[in-house]
Amino acid sequence: MIGVGRTDRSAFGDWWWTVDRWLLVVLLLLIAAGAILVMAASPAVADRLGLDSFHFVRRQLIFLVPGLAVVFVTSLLPPILIRRLAVIGLLVTMLMLVATLFFGHDVKGARRWLSLGGLLLQPSEFAKPLLAVVCAWLLAQRAQHENFPSFTIVAMVAAVVIGLVVIQPDVGMAMVIAAVTFTQMFLAGLPLILVAGLALAGASAAVGAYALFPHVASRIDRFLDPSRGDTFQVDTSINAFSHGGLFGTGPGEGVLKTVLPDAHADFIFAVAGEEFGLLPSLGLIVLFAVLLLRGFARLFRESEMFNLLAAAGILSQLGLQAVINMGVNMSLLPAKGMTLPFISYGGSSMLALAFGMGIVLALTRQRAGGYRPPVHRPLAPLARDGASA
Amino acid sequence: MSAATSHTYDRLAGPRERIRIDGIAKQALDTGRVRLIAVAAAFGLCFVVLGARLVDLTLLRAGEPIAVAPAVRVAPLARGDIVDRNGLLLATNLKTASLYAHPRKVLDPHASAAAIARVLPEIDLADLQTKLASDRGFVWIKRNLTPREQDAVNRLGLPGVGFMDEPRRIYPQGRLAAHVLGYTGVDNHGLSGIEKGFDETLMEGAGKPVQLSIDVRVQHALWEELQAAMVLHRAIGAAGVVMDVQSGELLAVVSLPDFDPNQINEATADQLFNRATLGVYEMGSTFKAFTVAAALEYRTADLDRVFDASEPIKVSRYTIKDDHAKNRWLSVPEIFMYSSNIGAAKMALEVGGTRQRDFLRRLGFLSKAPLEVPEVGQPMWPQPWRDINTMTVGFGHGIAVSPVQIAAAFSPLVNGGLMVSPTLRKRNPAVDPPAERVLSSETSEKLRRLMRLVVEKGTGSRGAANGWLVGGKTGTAEKAVNGVYKRNALLSSFVSSFPMTDPRYVVIAILDEPKGIKETHNFATGGWTAAPVTGRVIARIAPVLAVDPVNEKSDEVQRSMTVSARRGRN
Helix, strand or coil, X not given: CCCCCCCCCCHHHHHHHHCCHHHHHHHHHHHHHHHHHXXXXXXXXXXXCXXXXXXHHHHHHHXXXXXXXXXXXXXXXXXXXXXXXXXXXXXXXXXXXXHHXXXXXXXXXXXXXXXXXXXXXXXXXXXHHHHHHHHHHHHHHHHHCCCCCHHHHHXXXXXXXXXXXXXXXXXXXXXXXXXXXXXXXXXXXXXXXXXXXXXXXXXXXXXXXXXXXXXXXXXXXXXXXXXXXXXXXXXXHHHHHHHHCCCCCCCCCCCHHHCCCCCCCCXXXXXXXXXXXXXXXXHHHHHHHHHHHHHHHHHHCECCHHHHHHHHHHHXXXXXXXXXXXXXXXXXXXXXXXXXXXXXXXXXXXXXXXXXXHHHHHHCCECCCCEXXXXXXXXXXXXXXXXXX | CHHHHHHHXXXXXXXXXXXXXXXXXXXXXXXXXXXXXXXXXXXXXXXXXXXXXXXXHHHHCCCCCCXXXXXXXXXXXXXXXXXXXXXXXXXXXXXXXXXXXXXXXXXXXXXXXXXXXXXXXXXXXXXXXXXXXXXXXXXXXXXXXXXXXXHHHHHHCCCCEEEEEEEEEECCCCCCCHHXXXXXXXXXXXXXXXXXXXXXHHHCCCCXXXXXXXXHHHXXXXXXXXXXXXXXXXXXXXXXXXXXXXXXXXXXXXXXXXXXXXXXXXXXXXHHCCCCCCCCEECHHHHHHHHHHHHXXXXXXXXXXXXXXXXXXXXXXXXXXXXXXXXXXXXXXHHHHXXXXXXXXXXXXXXXXXXXXXXXXXXXXXCCCCCXXXXXXXXXXXXXXXXXXXXXXXXXXXCEECHHHHHHHHHHHHHCCEEECCECECCCCCCCCCEEECCCHHHHHHHHHHHHHHHHHCCCHHHCCCXXXXXXXXXEEEEEECCEEXXXXXXXXXXXXXXXXXXXXXXXXXXXXXXXXXXXXXXXXXXXXXXXXXXXXXXXXXXXXXXXCCCCCCHHHHHHCCCCCCCCCC
């Protein structure tokens, strides 16, 4: 496949033989699918906005190279460096989140973007993987120090980040962060009574969001009772799937992307459904499922708590976004602005996801004391060893 | 890092040692692994659900029309029809093709524009060339093409141009009832008349048409007679109303000059103006009917009262005098018959300003008519209402109302005293229309006799229609232009009802600035110009409306129409 021998002990050779190549392949397939779909969906949107047809395509491809580089470089890092990087990174990101409140770009009523040297960055995208790593580190401390108040500290740190994201306002992202942190605490052994309590608190927070934010309330109302308001996007999206059918209309032949405002971002899955039909769309779901379950399977054999929690956190974040986005596209969930990881158009999102998956790849590499590959050794000698002990 | 280092020895150390070193960490890790399975299972379930939904949407529902199709809601194709009281079509939709272009896809803008302009000659070539040469994504070239035009453009085989189905509102009756129906804009929304008044109902679709009270046959008769009179007397405008006095249903509402709603772009502002409902006019002598009604109702006068009309009334700088002056005392029937301003003014003064005003309010003159079209005129009346105003209002000056209001207020005068509100919707004949008693039936009965007298022996004799026992009241008002009444600019009207033994309909004709002709001895008054119109209209519509003819000469009818009025002293 690649001319790297097993005995090659160079940094790359070492990486190649220790990294989870399944995850790597699935990731690259997703990124490729994303490039193709942005190419299919975005020209119609660009035309409507009066931009050059390939405006979004070009911008997305420009982010692709640094994205791949970030995946590769990050996956080379040892866990300890990732941890330190994450602590510093999270502090910087939180400062940037505060800065967006004052200097942020106002887009459609929300201040989520920060202009850095002509580049628009969305700090909250980077906050997600960084927070997951930091929380994992804090939670892993429980295993070493019996009385370390991990859960309290993690809850407080997460609360600050979530608070900063909520006032942007970006309720959807805040919910994802909360859910990811919750999942990590669950994995770290949070007593089940507290799990139930937090789940309840989460439900009441959702009700609170419904009461506090009019746009959240209106979206949920429209989902529960489509006759109450404008369900244009979701209706159009469902139409796209039905229109596509088994084989799809063919690349570029879809029509509903010409009317859907967010065809290249939040509703790109619908474009996939219309133009490529059932099987490629199903393939997309399978890719996400494989990415997640393969990652979890790998973590099941992980013996380092920090690695398990950090990687599981990032994978959950990715999985949640994918499930929510596709759920909204197919009207299983109320409309929520959520990008489809690696597929939707968005530079910040692409870089942050690349960084996150780089971390997952780094943490799931085979290493002494870390990931334990399944052992296929004859049982007899072991048994003899055990008997002698 | 003790745990991490200890792992290095995991497989080398014995079980007991391992438990001792990282017992807690191991336990936590085991919990984590078990819970990891739970999380993975939850995600797995989510993906299975997503996959199932995808199969459901793409395979099971493929091609199935979605319940809420957005395209249909954005541009509803079927606006509801409008029909007359007998179900005759007044407004409907025609599917037409509209021609558009995607300029960026047009290969040769100049040649294409020239080709299109050749088959659609009314298109401005230079304008079209600019449009096609522009960098826009979409331009309209022409809306609502005829099939022949569409075929001609199709034959050009030009790339970058296409057709979009667009409904077009069609009014099969043309200009007949144009003001009632109104018209729609390019977006298919109503802009005036019933189209606007019932826009919401009509936009809901073609399910149930909006049925009007209008009767096309009556509308046509009134329209034709008014049009003829307007031409004959070179009037600048005309208006007419036919109303059912029992139900308030308007069977015909005409305003001239009118317009063709199918070609709304060619209509002038004057043509679009609805004189019958939006225009308010000082009606002049017609109003004396209301003055007499008030006097009879409040019992300040009876039919045998006489008033001194021997000389004009002088109030400060105003002088009230009679047009057909008899210069003697006049009885109430004589005042009505000869249309005496002096008599009416004195009668009104006896009723008193407060009661007069109250009476006119109950007849609906002090508020807008409750009509279903947006074009409803706001009446004007004196403020403050002094004695001089009471007198002028008594003979119809100083108060301006719309012709539809006159029709509505005339109903109680002839129908036994019940005020019904005018409507353009067909009423359910099984349900009694809401009505308010404003007059005693005795007063109404007396007024019917007086009105018959006007047609039989007075100013309205040319309004007669043999066999239909018409009664009515003429009106000739000098139009106030810039606050000055002009002698030669008249508003001539005739308000009539038939048959006077049991009135069924009110018929109003109004001519705006008619000119006298030889046949009318140069008179342009209501009796000479408007009364013949209503007479002819009644003769045409009474048989259509299945009104039984009356033998006007029979003793019974003669008796019921007798007015016991003695002649006033000299």
